[in-house]
Amino acid sequence: MSDIDNGRRLRAVDDGLLRRREAIADLGDALRLLIENATATEAPTEELIRAAERIRRAAAPLGERVRGRFESAAADDLLGGVRLYNPVTGAGSAFAPPLEISREDGLAVGTCTLGLAFEGPPSYAHGGVSAMLLDQMLGYAVSVSGHPGMTGRLDTAYRRPVPLHTPLRLTAEVAAIEGRRVTATGTIATADEPGEVLVEATGVFVALRAEQAQRLFGPVIGRNRESRAG
Numbered sequence: 001m002s003d004i005d006n007g008r009r010l011r012a013v014d015d016g017l018l019r020r021r022e023a024i025a026d027l028g029d030a031l032r033l034l035i036e037n038a039t040a041t042e043a044p045t046e047e048l049i050r051a052a053e054r055i056r057r058a059a060a061p062l063g064e065r066v067r068g069r070f071e072s073a074a075a076d077d078l079l080g081g082v083r084l085y086n087p088v089t090g091a092g093s094a095f096a097p098p099l100e101i102s103r104e105d106g107l108a109v110g111t112c113t114l115g116l117a118f119e120g121p122p123s124y125a126h127g128g129v130s131a132m133l134l135d136q137m138l139g140y141a142v143s144v145s146g147h148p149g150m151t152g153r154l155d156t157a158y159r160r161p162v163p164l165h166t167p168l169r170l171t172a173e174v175a176a177i178e179g180r181r182v183t184a185t186g187t188i189a190t191a192d193e194p195g196e197v198l199v200e201a202t203g204v205f206v207a208l209r210a211e212q213a214q215r216l217f218g219p220v221i222g223r224n225r226e227s228r229a230g
Ligand SMILES: CCCCCCCCCCCCCC(=O)SCCNC(=O)CCNC(=O)[C@H](O)C(C)(C)COP(=O)(O)OP(=O)(O)OC[C@H]1O[C@@H](n2cnc3c(N)ncnc32)[C@H](O)[C@@H]1OP(=O)(O)O
Pocket: 081, 135, 136, 137, 138, 139, 140, 143, 144, 149, 150, 151, 152, 153, 178, 179, 180, 181, 204, 206, 207, 208, 212
């Protein structure tokens, strides 16, 4: 195959991957709409019965070819940090708000709006959801600092309830690095009142020893390398 043919083939692969990622994000949007509407609905009972049938029919073809626990999604790039089904940030995840994270002057800043599916106390977010968002925020700050690790401890202080249907602003930053331990702190506030902290968290992330990483993730990383190569 000539270099030009090779280039065309590579571009076709890239276009195919891009198209698949867009399709996954679009399916994720549809699923999130479904979850929010199914949580908020006061439609007649007959409509609920019909909807359940239609949803089961729509789900069936997706279940015909599935991956197992140790296979990452074909459209993911594990080593490159692309995780389309991350339950907090993944565009393809039905559960994910999704939280969008970027970096602003060394600070990780996240934005999302929580719907009724995330309700704990009436009209406010479930406390576990706030902890999940902060775990991801802190984990992101720790990863981009170049010292990735797994959450060993996450302490959350719930100062005020987190309102649903309200744009939120989250922050996170690394506070200390001591050997394999990285401490990070983070907050949740509303976008309108970023100075009023609703929830704050401190997390300790522990870098894995090589032997630990191999034991926990060896099978997944091995398969990811194989699929990249082939
Ligand atoms: C650009 C790229 C962007 C990518 C973005 C990606 C974002 C991803 C975001 C993802 C976010 C989601 C992330 C998730 O959801 S991670 C999923 C949730 N976490 C887990 O499942 C972790 C389960 N636990 C373990 O695997 C082990 O216990 C770990 C790995 C944590 C420790 O292992 P191990 O037991 O072998 O450790 P060690 O005994 O050798 O101790 C080592 C050091 O660590 C200190 N220590 C240990 N435990 C704790 C503790 N609980 N509190 C405080 N400190 C602790 C210990 O004192 C010692 O310190 P020192 O004595 O050396 O000073």
